[in-house]
Amino acid sequence: MELPVLTPGQFDLVYNALSFGIAAMGAGFIFFALARSYVAPAYRPALLVSALVVAIAAYHYVRIFESWGSAYVLEGGAYVPSGEAFNDAYRYIDWLLTVPLLLVEAVAVLALARAKSASLIARLSIAAVLMIVLGYPGEITDDNTARFIWGALSSIPFVYILWVLWGELGRALDRQPPQVRVLVRNLRLLLLGTWGVYPIAYMAPFFGLTGAGAVVAIQLGYTIADVLAKPGFGLLIYAIAREKTRADNADPLQGQAVPAAAGD
Amino acid sequence: MELPVLTPGQFDLVYNALSFGIAAMGAGFIFFALARSYVAPAYRPALLVSALVVAIAAYHYVRIFESWGSAYVLEGGAYVPSGEAFNDAYRYIDWLLTVPLLLVEAVAVLALARAKSASLIARLSIAAVLMIVLGYPGEITDDNTARFIWGALSSIPFVYILWVLWGELGRALDRQPPQVRVLVRNLRLLLLGTWGVYPIAYMAPFFGLTGAGAVVAIQLGYTIADVLAKPGFGLLIYAIAREKTRADNADPLQGQAVPAAAGD
Numbered sequence: 258m259e260l261p262v263l264t265p266g267q268f269d270l271v272y273n274a275l276s277f278g279i280a281a282m283g284a285g286f287i288f289f290a291l292a293r294s295y296v297a298p299a300y301r302p303a304l305l306v307s308a309l310v311v312a313i314a315a316y317h318y319v320r321i322f323e324s325w326g327s328a329y330v331l332e333g334g335a336y337v338p339s340g341e342a343f344n345d346a347y348r349y350i351d352w353l354l355t356v357p358l359l360l361v362e363a364v365a366v367l368a369l370a371r372a373k374s375a376s377l378i379a380r381l382s383i384a385a386v387l388m389i390v391l392g393y394p395g396e397i398t399d400d401n402t403a404r405f406i407w408g409a410l411s412s413i414p415f416v417y418i419l420w421v422l423w424g425e426l427g428r429a430l431d432r433q434p435p436q437v438r439v440l441v442r443n444l445r446l447l448l449l450g451t452w453g454v455y456p457i458a459y460m461a462p463f464f465g466l467t468g469a470g471a472v473v474a475i476q477l478g479y480t481i482a483d484v485l486a487k488p489g490f491g492l493l494i495y496a497i498a499r500e501k502t503r504a505d506n507a508d509p510l511q512g513q514a515v516p517a518a519a520g521d
Numbered sequence: 522m523e524l525p526v527l528t529p530g531q532f533d534l535v536y537n538a539l540s541f542g543i544a545a546m547g548a549g550f551i552f553f554a555l556a557r558s559y560v561a562p563a564y565r566p567a568l569l570v571s572a573l574v575v576a577i578a579a580y581h582y583v584r585i586f587e588s589w590g591s592a593y594v595l596e597g598g599a600y601v602p603s604g605e606a607f608n609d610a611y612r613y614i615d616w617l618l619t620v621p622l623l624l625v626e627a628v629a630v631l632a633l634a635r636a637k638s639a640s641l642i643a644r645l646s647i648a649a650v651l652m653i654v655l656g657y658p659g660e661i662t663d664d665n666t667a668r669f670i671w672g673a674l675s676s677i678p679f680v681y682i683l684w685v686l687w688g689e690l691g692r693a694l695d696r697q698p699p700q701v702r703v704l705v706r707n708l709r710l711l712l713l714g715t716w717g718v719y720p721i722a723y724m725a726p727f728f729g730l731t732g733a734g735a736v737v738a739i740q741l742g743y744t745i746a747d748v749l750a751k752p753g754f755g756l757l758i759y760a761i762a763r764e765k766t767r768a769d770n771a772d773p774l775q776g777q778a779v780p781a782a783a784g785d
Contacts, residue, residue: 290555301559302556305552305555308551308555309552312547313544313547313548316543316544317544342529344536346533346537350537350541350544351544353541354541
């Protein structure tokens with residue numbers, strides 16, 4: 258997209274939101290990496306995947322932040338494009354790596370049989386790659402018709418992923434102990450709520466938002482959605498793993514308490 | 522190689538692919554370093570070697586990324602060589618360190634007697650050094666005849682390594698539990714598939730690809746091959762180690778369960 262001239266307020270809003278993204282992703286990485294030992298061994302790989310997701314996102318937020326800073330220069334009280342492109346591709350490369358990992362996390366919570374998990378992850382990951390690859394051409398064009406067509410194509414795998422996960426998480430609800438059930442229900446709502454922000458941010462140019470307003474809305478929307486969908490989603494997975502660890506330990510049929518904190 | 526003028530699309534494609542390389546290698550390092558505790562102690566050194574390989578590669582991808590950025594300058598809507606050389610040597614230094622380590626990983630999966638392993642690693646590492654040292658003069662020349670001769674010389678140790686590993690992995694297949702057999706078979710195919718990309722990328726100038734097309738094809742080809750051959754290969758090694766850990770734990774003759782997650 259052609260970069261518009263921004264007021265200092267608009268430029269700073271995006272600049273600070275991106276810095277918030279770096280801090281949230283970095284803090285998430287430290288938490289998920291170090292909190293693995295607080296859950297039973299069976300749930301630790303899911304936390305490691307959460308740690309990977311936010312580490313990859315932290316790297317890309319640093320790159321996006323740097324790219325934003327060098328795409329503008331302050332001239333006569335306004336931020337004007339410096340001539341250097343703002344590299345929107347970082348977000349898409351990030352999603353290419355992190356969305357399949359988030360799907361692995363989501364499927365891990367379902368605690369399905371291994372063969373079923375593997376096939377579910379494979380199908381959802383292919384859909385995720387299609388969704389991202391089809392969305393990108395629309396993101397970088399200035400032509401709103403092209404943006405609409407690519408966005409619509411990208412929505413097909415997007416809806417497929419949400420539909421499959423919504424159904425699977427719903428079926429998983431019945432298999433959970435009561436304290437876990439409410440968390441899985443929240444996870445399902447968080448998934449729908451955060452994923453719903455991406456198409457809205459993508460479609461910002463169609464809601465009468467143009468120029469500066471559209472650029473600021475897109476960057477803010479993606480950043481908020483990323484923070485909720487990555488560290489936020491990971492925190493709920495952690496809460497579920499903690500509850501399940503407690504439930505496993507309390508279950509008299511399971512016998513011994515799980516040494517949940519014996520190293521990582 | 523003399524750098525050609527690139528369109529912004531061509532320049533960005535390589536730029537974003539190199540950034541993808543940094544993210545993939547960095548995430549791989551975190552994963553292999555932290556996932557060691559999820560496999561039985563016997564398989565942890567193989568995961569540590571995987572972690573080393575991608576850490577070294579992450580470092581070199583940062584260098585290649587920086588070198589690519591400073592080798593070009595945007596002038597009148599096109600990327601023209603800035604006069605600073607694009608340093609292709611980083612890839613060769615990377616391979617000099619990582620290929621022998623990848624061979625250690627591959628031999629570790631074979632679970633051979635120690636004397637046999639040591640001699641195999643020694644022979645394959647010497648071949649790897651020859652392969653890389655003979656390939657480099659051809660990479661940096663603009664003379665296609667010289668490129669062909671060095672490439673052909675480099676192919677001799679290349680084919681030797683693949684031939685030995687293919688045979689050894691084939692013989693190892695019979696010694697594996699059934700669930701592991703399919704993974705070792707995939708490892709063998711991944712090895713052949715990814716290593717096969719390097720000579721194709723090297724030979725790009727001979728397939729009618731010249732100038733901008735050749736440079737973009739070589740950089741993309743090497744990056745994709747590196748991501749599959751390093752974190753991709755390491756993930757398969759991890760999957761094999763997990764299956765073997767499960768098989769060892771389940772085997773009643775082996776007695777005690779392996780405390781797979783008791784510290785690392």
